[in-house]
Amino acid sequence: MSTGSSRGLLSRLRHDDEGLGIVTVIFLAAVLTALTITAVKVTVSNLDNTRRDRQALSALATSEAGVSQALMYLRGGSLASLTCTEPAPGAAPGANCTGAGPSWTSATNPKLVGVNTATGTCAPGADCFKVWIGTIKPYVPNCPERRDAAIGTCSGIYRVHSTGLAESGPSARAVAVDVKVTPYPFPIGVFAESFSGNGTPGIHFESVFTNGCIKNRQRDDHSGSGFQFQWDSSANRPVLDLIYDQPAAAHATGDISDSNNSCGSGSGGAPIHKVAVCNPDYPYDQDGSGGALTPGDGCYGKYTRTDGTVYPTTSKFTQAELQTYGYRPRGLTDAQYDALRSQAQ
Secondary structure, rough: OHHHHHHHHHHHHHHHHHHHHOOOOOOHHHHHHHHHHHHHHHHHHHHHHHHHHHHHHHHHHHHHHHHHHHHHHHHHHOOOOOOOOOOOOOOOOOOOOOOOEEEOOOOOEEEEOOOOOOOOOOOOOOOEEEEEEEEEOOOOOOOHHHOOOOOEEEEEEEEEEEEEOOOOOHHHHHHHEEEEEOOOOOOOOOOOOOOEEOOOOOHHHHHHHHEEEEEOOOOOOOOOOEEEEEOOOOEEOEEOOOOOOEOEEEEEOOEOOOOOOOOOOOOOOEEEOOOOOOOOOOOOOEEEOOOEEOOOOOOOOOOEEOOOOOOOEEOOOOHHHHHHHOOOOOOHHHHHHHHHHHHHO
């Protein structure tokens, strides 16, 4: 082969290699571009997933905050106001759970609480929760088990439904928690060794218990000096004791007197049961001078409890009955003091 032919062949091969290099560069650029786009998409997707996870966790925490808010309501509110009966599994809430809201007892119009906004609103873009309470077993104060055994055996079961919403995202988390409600493990009421109603003391939503006597007891529906319970004019009786499901009343193992001088009949004393065991001016009070009441006497069964039993059936109050209300001569036990301190904290 001649030298000139060799040079021509080599020249053509070099030109062919240059074309292959351009194709290789273009291919590599396309691959790098695709990898970059993929990396960007993965990064953006991970950021979105992180945002959604954060919103989901925030929604869960917010729904748990709704449960905490409901627990505070159960501790401090009136359980009698919880009129929504918990629906059976898979069933729609009944008519008593579909009232106007926002309400603790409305599944269709639940209580709305914004985490950083005003109560009653779920503003767009803000964390908030919707919560309502269904009654599985209503709490009945002074239930038959309570009257037959030690204090604190009555209980109620309620289901808290809370839905937490996080910001403006799609995340929402719903939780349902069953709560058992029982009285605090210590006597509830005004307990004293004796009681004198000097001035115009008023007792609200709780009863008075004493191992002695009560002086200066005055009619609850009359104004004036002396010891009185808050009056419910719509029901024509004292307000109900929040624990015992009966009108707030005075209970004394000694006498109850409308005089400020003495509990007994001497020295100007005027025991309310001096004439008869039924005193219509104080139909719910009980003391050591009382006795068994009879239907139609003006005192017997003037109030019907939630469980269908009536009160009072006697105006007699004894040491044994004082014990059933949790009275202890030394006051609270160490365990009861600990429970009280824990609740106060």
